[in-house]
Amino acid sequence: MLADKIMPNEYGQAILFYTDKADKGTTILEVLENSKQAMKQYLQSIPDDKIDYQxxxxxxxxxxxxQHIISYELIMTERALVVAGIKTDSLKFTFYTQSTTVAGAKNKSKQELLEEFTNVRENTIExxxxLTDGELKTVGTLDGNIASVRMIGLCISGHQTHHFNVLKNRYGLL
Incomplete structure (x- = not known):
């Protein structure tokens, strides 16, 4: 498993909250692909009439x-590229708040959210x-926490799982 290959100098303890929840896989690409399939299955299981439920x-x-899961992924993918040393065009996600990560969710159907997620995840996987193996192991600082690029990828998957658990436990959506 990928988590077993990651060295202690690639992360700070705070980042483990999400990375410990990441989908299984031997590479970051496998983790992201497995996580993508889990999200698609989970979204398809949500009844259409529950999409606006709180x-x-x-x-x-x-x-x-x-929408928050999707927005977080966009933010974290951009940060991973910056840590890897790849300059992104806009750095549009440098500053964000929890409320900005849900912007645009109103009036989106389950199908629209599924399509948006799929497009974002395909871009994340690409x-x-x-990235080279060396770039994936590059370490940077993420919100004050040390994280390698591949640990950021694990955060994307683990963040999604965290919110699945919220949807199951708080919203009653299995």
Whole structure:
């Protein structure tokens, strides 16, 4: 498994909150692919009439949780490329808040969210596929935490799993 190959100097303890929840795989590409399949299956299992459901007043809707997963992935992929030493065109995700990560979720159907997720994940996989082994092991600082590029990839998968658990436990969506 990839997690077994990662050296202790590639991460700080705080990052383990998400990386410990990452899908299994022997490479980061396998982890991201397995995570993609899990997301597609999970999204397809959500009843269409539950996409606008929120378990309490002021909490995110299911669509907003899914949009947050998608937005987080965009942010983290860009950060992974920056840590790898690849200059991105815009650095548009340098500053963000939790509320900005759900922007645009209103009025999106489950199918639209599934398509958006699939497109974003395919771009993420292509970005990670373009990196050398050395670039994947490059270490940088992420929100004050040490993380290698491949650990950032594990965060993408683990963040998704974390929110699946929220949807299961708080929203009652299995």
């Amino acid at each position: 378990y309490a007043n002021g909490k995110w809707t299911v669509a907003e949780v899914i 970005a990670f596929k373009s």
